[in-house]
Amino acid sequence: MPRILRIAAAQMGPNQRADTREAILARMLRLLEEAAGRGAQLVVFPELAFTTFFPRWLLEGAELDGYYETAMPNPAVQPLFSRARELGVGFYVGYAEMTAEGKRFNSAVTVGPDGTIIAKYRKVHLPGSVEPRVGDRFQQLEKRYFEYGDTGFPAFRGPAAWGGPVMGMLICNDRRWPEAWRVYALQGVELMVIGYNSAAYDPNGGSTENEEIRTFHSTLAAQGNAYMNATWAVSVAKAGDEDGSGLIGGSCIVDPNGVVVAQAKTLADEVVVADCDLDACRQGKEKMFNFAMHRRPEHYGRITGQTGAEVTV
Amino acid sequence: MPRILRIAAAQMGPNQRADTREAILARMLRLLEEAAGRGAQLVVFPELAFTTFFPRWLLEGAELDGYYETAMPNPAVQPLFSRARELGVGFYVGYAEMTAEGKRFNSAVTVGPDGTIIAKYRKVHLPGSVEPRVGDRFQQLEKRYFEYGDTGFPAFRGPAAWGGPVMGMLICNDRRWPEAWRVYALQGVELMVIGYNSAAYDPNGGSTENEEIRTFHSTLAAQGNAYMNATWAVSVAKAGDEDGSGLIGGSCIVDPNGVVVAQAKTLADEVVVADCDLDACRQGKEKMFNFAMHRRPEHYGRITGQTGAEVTV
Known part of the structure; x- marks a missing residue:
């Protein structure tokens, strides 16, 4: 039986710092309705979908705390969970997580068509810095506001109604790291879902990157890693002029x-949909990227044996 | 001082099984002359440049042995080494290697502008099979004709005349394996040189790939891995209807x-040239792909800990 899953990438336009939670959630519900109306079974929302990308600001106290979810779902986001369940649609959504112990993570969940959380992931590759850069209007303080994800890269099985795909989640910067994809591919991943908030300039303080090249990088990372790991990839932005x-x-x-x-054409709320034949992964997994036949881990030692580059020649 | 290296990709058209070594070498000399005439300091030739891609045939005895080089250089290829030295041009070239002990490798060397071999590499990711596929006109018998490379992925320093780049070599199928690139990137690679012979159909016996998608894959692998490892990449084909x-x-x-x-437009002997600013690697290496700041090897264990995919969910 063909395993064809209709997936929607629910790109979001900007969430301004002044936007209310209710206004943002109403937009997400409209995207969900559109995606469901177009037959999507799985809707992928961005990273930190419920808020502005607050790591661009040096914050503390109540405003900072207000960006984190202390439970998922919770009353503020319950309408999304409830409506998706009514529609029989699952979704991926990214959010800032505060645990009961006070740990903070940049997290995402995948929710099944019955409204239950199937899997949770906490972002491993946090970009940016702990300390703000002096004199810069916009910061990238993910290393300040989040702990490194402690989940690793755990593949999980999507529901039978989706064709039971082996799935993986990544968040934003993770998608640029081939190690993350490979760890999932070594568990047989067929569908990678990814949300992101990526600055249209170099958020690390460089001066050589613009919106065009950074959009190219984002698409290239999805393309290259999807090919080399023989998996579908759905990579979804929060876009546009945010704060x-x-x-x-x-x-x-x-x-x-x-x-x-399929690819979004705007920097606003926009749904793009595609029918994804999960069995299209088989060609790569069984032939070119038949790992058991062709990988040579005895030569990969540096990948786990060292962290930074070591120039010795 | 800017480190700008002018590099030529010296694509070769087909080497027919019936072509003489002399005829093939004469074509390579013409490519070398053209590249040098256009100011190239480094010329990249394909994998198995001196012969036809003989792993497509089930061979034995004298014909098979005749495809291997028992020394590099040797009298048959000396004219290439000599002329390159006269021109002050270095090169990368792939060839079938037979060691004094009778070991066979799919190898490549990088030769400096003074004619000396700077580094040698033996292909790690051998595609294909040991046993021929019954009923197929064309085989992919690299696993039969070569041992797995025993060099690992050793970065080396190019000559000062080239700006002293940290270099790496890959051969053909290696370029599709992000592990190979990453091991070099963990040694600071700034310039990856690659030769390939890639079938215009699926050499592994699949039926879903054609010339267009396979050319797309080849380019995508170079692009995605160059970006994610912040390195230049020069990836060069033997192309066209060979045997x-x-x-x-x-x-x-x-x-x-x-x-x-720069990209070749034909399936024939063709030189394309570009000025490669080696310092363009710095943005990636210092910012987005600052490995010491951002990699999380504690989560990469499967990459070295297992060979094949293991689906457990």
């Missing part, structure tokens, strides 16, 4: 050949 | 953003 700081768009659905089959 | 079997072209020079800056 005066630009975010790239380019949300895309990429097939296991690395071909972009 | 009745198609080989893709698409030889390309890719910058550390993953952007193709």
Whole structure:
């Protein structure tokens, strides 16, 4: 039986710092309705979908705390969970997580069509810095506001109604790290879902990158890693001018050949949909990227044996 | 001082099984002359440049043995080494190697402008099979004809005349394996040189791939890995209809953003040239892909801990 899953990338336009939770959730509900109306079974929302990308600001106290969810779901986001369940649609959504012990993570959950959380992931590759950069209007303080994810990269099985795909979650910067994809691929991943908030300039303080090249990088990372791991990839932005700081768009659905089959054209709320044949992963997994036949881990030692680059020649 | 190295990708058209060594070498000399005439300091030739891609045939005895080089250089290829030295041009070239102990490898060397071999590499990711596939006209018998490379992925320093780049070599199928690139990147690679012979159909016996998608894969692998490892990549084909079997072209020079800056347009002997600013690697290496700041090897254990995919969910 063909395993064809209709997936929506629900790109979001900006969430301004002044926007209420209710206004943001209402937009997400509209995206959900549109996606469901177009037959999507799984809707992928961005990273930190319920809030502005607050790591661009040096914050403390009540405003900072207010960006974290202390439970998932919770009353503020329950309408999304409830409506998705009514529609029989699952979703991926990213959010800032505060645990009962006070630990903070940049997290995402995948929710099944019955409204239950199937899997949770905490972002491993936190970009940015702990200390703010002096003189910069916009910061990238994820290393300050979050702990490194402690989940590793745990593949999970999507529901039978979706064709039972082996799935993985990544968040934003993770998608640029081939190690993350490979760890999932070594568990047989067929569908990678990813949300992001990526600045339209270099958030690390460089001066050589603009919106065009950064959108290209984002799409290229999804394409290259989808191909080399023989998996579908759905990579979804929060985009546009958020609090005066630009975010790239380019949300895309990429097939296991690395071909972009659908891509957002705006920097606003926008749904793009594709039918994803999960069995299209088989060609890569059984032939070119038959890992058991072709990988040579005895030569990969540096990947786990060292962290930084070591130039010795 | 800017470190700008002018590099030529010297794509070769097909080497027919019936072609003499002299005829093939004469074509390589013409490519070398053209590249040097256009100011190239480094010329990248394909994998198995001196012969046809003989792993497509089930061979034995004298014909098979005749495809291997028992020394490098040797009288048959000396004219290439000599002329390159006269021109003050270095090169990368792939060849079938037979050691004094009778071991066979799919190898490549990088030769400096003074004619000396700077570094040698033996292909780690051998595709194909040991046993021929019954009923197929064309085989992929690299696993039969070569041992797995025993060099690992050793970065080396290019000559001062080239700006002293940290370099790495890959051969063909290696370029599709992000582990190979990463091991080099963990040694600071700034310039990856690669030769390939890639079939225009699926050499593993699948039926879903054609020349277009396979050329796309080849370019995408160079782009995605160049970007994610913040390195230049020069990836060069033997192309066209060789012994009745198609080989893709698409030889390309890719910058550390993953952007193709030059690409061959034919399936024949063709030189493309680009000025490669080695310091363009710095943005990636110091910011987004600052490995020491951002990698999390504690979560990469499967990459070295297992070979094949293990689906357990």
